[in-house]
Amino acid sequence: DTEVxxxxxxxxxxxxxxxxxxxxxxxxxxxxxxxxxxxxxxxxLMFVYSYEKLSxxxxxxxxxxxxxxxxxxxxxxxxxxxxxxxxxxxxxxxxVPPPLTGAGVGEQFFGPGTRLxxx
Amino acid sequence: QQQVKQSPQSxxxxxxxxxxxxxxxxxxxxxxxxxxxxxxxxxxxxxIAIRPDVSxxxxxxxxxxFNKSAKQFSLHIMDSQPGDSATYFCAAIxxxxxxxxxxxxxxxxxxxx
Numbered sequence: 001d002t003e004v005x006x007x008x009x010x011x012x013x014x015x016x017x018x019x020x021x022x023x024x025x026x027x028x029x030x031x032x033x034x035x036x037x038x039x040x041x042x043x044x045l046m047f048v049y050s051y052e053k054l055s056x057x058x059x060x061x062x063x064x065x066x067x068x069x070x071x072x073x074x075x076x077x078x079x080x081x082x083x084x085x086x087x088x089x090x091x092x093x094x095x096v097p098p099p100l101t102g103a104g105v106g107e108q109f110f111g112p113g114t115r116l117x118x119x
Numbered sequence: 120q121q122q123v124k125q126s127p128q129s130x131x132x133x134x135x136x137x138x139x140x141x142x143x144x145x146x147x148x149x150x151x152x153x154x155x156x157x158x159x160x161x162x163x164x165x166x167i168a169i170r171p172d173v174s175x176x177x178x179x180x181x182x183x184x185f186n187k188s189a190k191q192f193s194l195h196i197m198d199s200q201p202g203d204s205a206t207y208f209c210a211a212i213x214x215x216x217x218x219x220x221x222x223x224x225x226x227x228x229x230x231x232x
Binding site (some may be wrong): 004031033040041042043045048050055056058061062090092094096098099100106107108109110111112113115 | 210212227
């Protein structure tokens with residue numbers, strides 16, 4: 001299985017709602033990532049998990065809360081979001097977790113994303 | 120600050136033509152240069168990648184050319200097809216592998232039939 005899957009595909013939520021995005025990979029990758037992408041822009045890194053531990057938080061507001069229950073799963077819990085948080089949220093995984101280097105470093109495999117709309 | 124600059128922002132090519140997208144970087148401490156292809160409503164897909172000790176890499180119709188002294192690399196799509204119409208992002212990963220891909224701003228390619 002060489003896929004990263006994400007659910008749901010689309011999510012509409014109000015500013016007072018609590019929701020979660022889910023990501024799963026079965027490639028045995030030990031690093032997983034959350035990105036946010038606005039239209040016509042490159043993905044922006046939010047969080048990096050390496051060996052199921054949070055290794056990078058790119059100064060993301062606390063209304064976004066990541067969780068890595070095991071090496072195959074990654075969640076992003078959402079609470080009290082703002083309309084400007086509407087975006088495509090992408091999950092990715094890689095075989096070589098930071099800070100390791102070597103063959104395969106930088107090869108991140110992305111899921112299809114969750115299109116989030118905050119009303 | 121580590122940066123990757125990508126050009127052009129958009130590109131229109133006739134079917135069968137060559138599409139060329141250029142990127143330049145400003146920091147020598149990069150170890151890996153991947154290109155991603157993204158179709159509307161989909162996640163980016165790794166297309167092809169190169170290491171700085173190699174000057175060229177070819178996979179099918181896609182070729183990366185790398186000029187280490189000029190700190191530039193480019194993607195060539197030979198015999199461009201309408202199905203190649205997508206947004207292309209160049210990227211670089213620091214040698215320290217923080218996990219953070221440094222993306223270019225993207226090029227929207229349209230291949231006309």
